Amino acid sequence: MEATTATIRKTALNAVHRQLGAKMVEFNGWDMPVEYPRFGGIMAEHNAVRTGVGIFDVSHMGDILLSGPEALSAVQHISMNDASKLSIGQAQYSALLYPQGTFVDDVIVHRLADEQYLLVINAGTREKDFSWVHSNTRQFNCAAEHLSDEFTQIAIQGPKGVDLLQKLTDAELSKVKFYWITRGTVCGLKNILIARTGYTAEDGFEIYVPSDEATSERVWNEVLAAGKDLGAIPCGLGARNTLRLEGKLPLYGHEISDTINVWEAGLGRFCKMDKPEFIGQAALQSAQAAGLKQTLVGLQMVDRGIARDGYKVLDSQNKEIGYVTSGSYAPFLKKNIALAYVPPSFAEVGSFVNVEIRGQGVKAQVVPTPFYKRSKKN
Amino acid sequence: MPSYPSEFKYTKEHEWIKPEGGNATIGITSYAQESLGDIVFVDAPKVGSEITAGATFGSVESVKAVSDLFAPASGTVTEVNAELATAPEKINQDAHAAWLVKIKLKNPAELDSLLSAADYEKFVAEEGGH
Numbered sequence: 001m002e003a004t005t006a007t008i009r010k011t012a013l014n015a016v017h018r019q020l021g022a023k024m025v026e027f028n029g030w031d032m033p034v035e036y037p038r039f040g041g042i043m044a045e046h047n048a049v050r051t052g053v054g055i056f057d058v059s060h061m062g063d064i065l066l067s068g069p070e071a072l073s074a075v076q077h078i079s080m081n082d083a084s085k086l087s088i089g090q091a092q093y094s095a096l097l098y099p100q101g102t103f104v105d106d107v108i109v110h111r112l113a114d115e116q117y118l119l120v121i122n123a124g125t126r127e128k129d130f131s132w133v134h135s136n137t138r139q140f141n142c143a144a145e146h147l148s149d150e151f152t153q154i155a156i157q158g159p160k161g162v163d164l165l166q167k168l169t170d171a172e173l174s175k176v177k178f179y180w181i182t183r184g185t186v187c188g189l190k191n192i193l194i195a196r197t198g199y200t201a202e203d204g205f206e207i208y209v210p211s212d213e214a215t216s217e218r219v220w221n222e223v224l225a226a227g228k229d230l231g232a233i234p235c236g237l238g239a240r241n242t243l244r245l246e247g248k249l250p251l252y253g254h255e256i257s258d259t260i261n262v263w264e265a266g267l268g269r270f271c272k273m274d275k276p277e278f279i280g281q282a283a284l285q286s287a288q289a290a291g292l293k294q295t296l297v298g299l300q301m302v303d304r305g306i307a308r309d310g311y312k313v314l315d316s317q318n319k320e321i322g323y324v325t326s327g328s329y330a331p332f333l334k335k336n337i338a339l340a341y342v343p344p345s346f347a348e349v350g351s352f353v354n355v356e357i358r359g360q361g362v363k364a365q366v367v368p369t370p371f372y373k374r375s376k377k378n
Numbered sequence: 379m380p381s382y383p384s385e386f387k388y389t390k391e392h393e394w395i396k397p398e399g400g401n402a403t404i405g406i407t408s409y410a411q412e413s414l415g416d417i418v419f420v421d422a423p424k425v426g427s428e429i430t431a432g433a434t435f436g437s438v439e440s441v442k443a444v445s446d447l448f449a450p451a452s453g454t455v456t457e458v459n460a461e462l463a464t465a466p467e468k469i470n471q472d473a474h475a476a477w478l479v480k481i482k483l484k485n486p487a488e489l490d491s492l493l494s495a496a497d498y499e500k501f502v503a504e505e506g507g508h
Contacts, residue, residue: 242441331441
């Protein structure tokens with residue numbers, strides 16, 4: 001575990017969130033907006049992203065740049081997906097693993113240039129990730145730079161995100177596919193990194209602008225203003241969490257952690273065992289042969305109740321079999337859903353389990369995941 | 379600022395209670411619904427069950443949080459607002475009208491120790507810093 005920081009950190013947009021009347025919470029050492037009641041709150045924010053567009057300050061996310069002749073070898077060594085498959089301008093979901101095949105963090109790897117890779121990492125694991133990357137890439141001829149504080153990262157998410165951002169940039173966004181990146185002038189700022197990525201299970205973009213307050217505030221305000229006629233509203237971490245939950249996107253410390261391995265988390269499709277070598281590969285091979293002890297499933301509550309993070313999962317005899325990693329009312333699906341670890345024998349779609357809610361077993365059913373899947377155009 | 383009816387009494391856990399003879403109606407305050415955000419679930423006790431002053435008698439959940447309900451007074455539940463099972467957002471719309479349960483008071487004198495509207499307003503102003 002990382003050391004706790006005494007001071008709570010603020011993004012460059014902190015004052016703007018407060019002006020907008022955001023409810024602020026501490027998240028992984030950051031003072032972040034959880035919702036903006038003036039714009040309707042979590043439900044309205046969630047549904048804006050599903051049906052229109054929502055704007056998030058995600059500057060608490062971290063960034064590590066690996067560059068040099070052996071940058072690819074370094075990325076290949078420390079991450080589980082196959083970065084050799086990336087064209088310049090392409091991104092992939094991946095993860096940094098410990099030798100035992102469990103998670104340091106999940107990351108998005110962007111290939112910015114021939115010998116340049118940008119790893120976007122989680123807020124709560126920034127320092128741990130950087131020291132991990134730094135110490136495990138030393139043997140390669142490449143430099144690891146921690147750029148987290150250089151960028152204000154703004155996510156423009158939802159089916160109308162493309163229309164919004166196109167108003168502010170000369171980059172031809174229709175040519176940027178999902179999980180690809182480009183550079184362009186945004187709000188008059190030259191050479192801004194624009195990625196068609198996100199954490200909402202929706203189409204959208206993330207832009208990386210200089211992190212000084214004046215620039216950050218100007219861009220944020222221009223994005224909001226440009227989105228006005230599209231119904232764009234600011235969105236907080238509350239909606240970010242329910243959006244990612246509907247899309248079964250893992251959250252570090254919940255679905256993935258230093259005690260959960262890739263197979264258990266159901267992320268095998270992003271783990272390329274046929275790559276020559278990466279940290280965690282050998283342990284994952286053994287784990288694969290040994291078989292799963294627990295696996296991540298989607299639950300939908302059958303009886304009244306909401307499963308919450310950490311609640312116990314019980315069998316029909318109310319014997320403890322697993323635990324909930326994330327659970328909430330799903331604002332777009334209008335159901336009570338959860339992700340949970342259970343033994344494989346309970347993981348079949350259609351199976352019934354109970355979730356212990358305030359001392360009582362409440363019936364839930366294993367359902368297919370992701371709970372929500374967008375219709376893909378890009 | 380929402381207005382807190384003067385005929386209600388209030389708890390520091392943000393419930394209101396409206397006494398009517400030997401009976402009373404209980405709900406959560408406007409301040410409580412505002413801090414919780416979008417309310418999506420109400421877990422209320424059944425008719426006939428006993429609730430005890432200061433003890434939890436159910437919960438209210440928003441998208442992001444679970445909040446226990448603390449009984450402002452002891453008594454027997456005589457009625458439950460069934461509408462909230464399917465439309466919990468009524469609490470967000472008007473917390474002082476969307477009641478949770480009605481009870482037959484066991485000891486009406488218990489209400490004397492609760493906060494008046496003016497005291498409650500002062501209390502939340504200090505707690506919420508606004």
